[in-house]
Amino acid sequence: MDAITLAKQLKANLENLLSEPTEFRGEVSMVLSDPERVADVCAAAKNEFGFDYLVDISSLDNYGEDPRFTIVYHLYGHEHGCYLRLKTDVGEERAELPSVIDVWKTADWHEREIYDMMGVRFRGHPDLRRILMWEGYPYFPLRKDFPLAGKPTDLPEVAFSERAPQAGGPFVTVAGGKDTISREPRVRIPETDALEMNARVERRADVKDAHGKGLGPGPIEKEGGRHE
Amino acid sequence: MGKGLGRGRSRRKAAAMSNSTDMLVLDPATRTSEALASGELADLHGEKMILNMGPSHPSTHGVLRIILELDGEIITRAIPDVGYLHRGDEKIAENMTYTQFIPYTDRLDYLAPLANNVAYALAVEKLLGIDKQLPPRCQFIRVICCELARISAHLLGLGSFAMDVGAMTVFLHTFTEREKIYNLCESLTGARFTTSYTRIGGLSRDLPEGWVEQCRKFLNEVVVNIDESETFLTRNRIFVDRTQGVGVISKELAIDYGLTGPNLRGSGADYDLRKKQPYLVYEQLEFEVPVGSKGDSYDRYLCRMEEMRQSVRIIHQCLDKLPGGPVNVADKKIVLPPKHEVMTKMEELIHHFINVTQGINAPAGEVYFGHENPKGELGFYINSKGGGTPYRLKIRSPSFVNLSILSKLLPGHMVSDVVSILGSFDFVMGECDR
Numbered sequence: 110m111d112a113i114t115l116a117k118q119l120k121a122n123l124e125n126l127l128s129e130p131t132e133f134r135g136e137v138s139m140v141l142s143d144p145e146r147v148a149d150v151c152a153a154a155k156n157e158f159g160f161d162y163l164v165d166i167s168s169l170d171n172y173g174e175d176p177r178f179t180i181v182y183h184l185y186g187h188e189h190g191c192y193l194r195l196k197t198d199v200g201e202e203r204a205e206l207p208s209v210i211d212v213w214k215t216a217d218w219h220e221r222e223i224y225d226m227m228g229v230r231f232r233g234h235p236d237l238r239r240i241l242m243w244e245g246y247p248y249f250p251l252r253k254d255f256p257l258a259g260k261p262t263d264l265p266e267v268a269f270s271e272r273a274p275q276a277g278g279p280f281v282t283v284a285g286g287k288d289t290i291s292r293e294p295r296v297r298i299p300e301t302d303a304l305e306m307n308a309r310v311e312r313r314a315d316v317k318d319a320h321g322k323g324l325g326p327g328p329i330e331k332e333g334g335r336h337e
Numbered sequence: 338m339g340k341g342l343g344r345g346r347s348r349r350k351a352a353a354m355s356n357s358t359d360m361l362v363l364d365p366a367t368r369t370s371e372a373l374a375s376g377e378l379a380d381l382h383g384e385k386m387i388l389n390m391g392p393s394h395p396s397t398h399g400v401l402r403i404i405l406e407l408d409g410e411i412i413t414r415a416i417p418d419v420g421y422l423h424r425g426d427e428k429i430a431e432n433m434t435y436t437q438f439i440p441y442t443d444r445l446d447y448l449a450p451l452a453n454n455v456a457y458a459l460a461v462e463k464l465l466g467i468d469k470q471l472p473p474r475c476q477f478i479r480v481i482c483c484e485l486a487r488i489s490a491h492l493l494g495l496g497s498f499a500m501d502v503g504a505m506t507v508f509l510h511t512f513t514e515r516e517k518i519y520n521l522c523e524s525l526t527g528a529r530f531t532t533s534y535t536r537i538g539g540l541s542r543d544l545p546e547g548w549v550e551q552c553r554k555f556l557n558e559v560v561v562n563i564d565e566s567e568t569f570l571t572r573n574r575i576f577v578d579r580t581q582g583v584g585v586i587s588k589e590l591a592i593d594y595g596l597t598g599p600n601l602r603g604s605g606a607d608y609d610l611r612k613k614q615p616y617l618v619y620e621q622l623e624f625e626v627p628v629g630s631k632g633d634s635y636d637r638y639l640c641r642m643e644e645m646r647q648s649v650r651i652i653h654q655c656l657d658k659l660p661g662g663p664v665n666v667a668d669k670k671i672v673l674p675p676k677h678e679v680m681t682k683m684e685e686l687i688h689h690f691i692n693v694t695q696g697i698n699a700p701a702g703e704v705y706f707g708h709e710n711p712k713g714e715l716g717f718y719i720n721s722k723g724g725g726t727p728y729r730l731k732i733r734s735p736s737f738v739n740l741s742i743l744s745k746l747l748p749g750h751m752v753s754d755v756v757s758i759l760g761s762f763d764f765v766m767g768e769c770d771r
Contacts, residue, residue: 138703164707181718187592187606190613194703
């Protein structure tokens, strides 16, 4: 039995809940019109059609569209070896749908992750806490309106609440400068690194000849340096 | 050391034996439990103790944290806490081209970067519709990479598992072989650890000269090492006592919790994506999938042992059959054209420019590709709206899913068994937390 046949049977069993199955790259997808029925449909898929393994649940943020979120379930049956993808849309105001944890236990952490990352809640989940971010974190980072660089939070005692150093910071190359050596991040770090850099320049006599004296961070006044 | 190891076990055995009446001498643990049962020590019935294990604990292999609620030495509740290594890989993926994400896959399961590279490349190629058109040489080399990664990951898993339950030698022994794998990786990819070897539609480079011979030499050495490691453990009394009957997962429970990889097969489910959903050239290769029967830590260990031998078998076949020809697909819109052509021809220069600045133009659509990684099913779900970057990339990491069973599995075990169970699960937090 192949996935498309199974999908059609599942659709026939559940009145008008599911859309016509579509196939892309050999994978069968169906859209469930009513997110409130997702637990029933999953239970039917598991109990009547042998989809005993929930591979994964993912979430999509269709930012700017309504309904905003799509929850994607990947199902697999160990007996028949067929995959099936179920999708259902959830609006932003409500952002809630029933949990499938009673159907497959593995949904537990998948649903917690979606809650953590997208802010979609699962009704009936026994322990819907954040899982990857820390408890009390105020944002949902996988939403499209959350910036890649992150947002500062006002939480006290959280070590990393600053913006991530995408521009600037000790390890970032700065534009400009007359050659690659002066652009190198280490040039801006004082003393020990500058000494190291000078030593490297010293060793590369050919580079030095080509660029003249003004190369690298310049001499550091220190008695008994490493150049002797 | 041996005394410390056997303790949890001997107490449990003693408790089981205490039903027989003809015992002459009771050990202290049994005396305590009997005293407790008779109410003699009622005032010692304190509150349950909360024990925090991790995030930096030698047996949590990275930054897993488990909060244990204990009644004496018995666990009554376990709450795993993950996320200490979360780097937002999925968010990062949405903001770069498909090719740019390849180095990030190295850092998922950092014990098997080659396998991650292959898994990710195959997922994107499935989206592009070219996964069946890869040149044969590329496919064979990718299989070799996956299996080398499997051996490497299992050797480490085995070594650290053995060390967790008290056998230090195995760790040092298996690391000798892993070092050789790293040398092979270095000559193959230029990097020992973060390989980034695959490209969408091919590989970053072909096999270097003499690599096949080096690889064969390694294979002949590693089988000896695996056999020796096995003599350290398989019939080792301490090891057997600490793993047999510990952390038993039934087949139904394993499937219900979505377990994959050796952890699932140890429970008797014959699910290996290389057989069930064959990709690359696995259909042309002969190998067997070891399956356990009891689902305890010992069976999971045995599965990994046999998998390494099967991997050796697979690589031997690949090296024998290795065809010639190109390693990249011919489509210049997917793979960067050779440098000398970029420098001399207009068309190639344009392809190169578009490929680097805008990325590969993928069609709109969605695909899921599951790959049999050393730890289990590593899946990539890619949702594309067309263009060079994924709209959403979800990583289904096997370690994340495998660990979710802990809160169900640990209660009823002793604290010392946690170490054995975690060791037998062989997880990687880089992949779990993404």
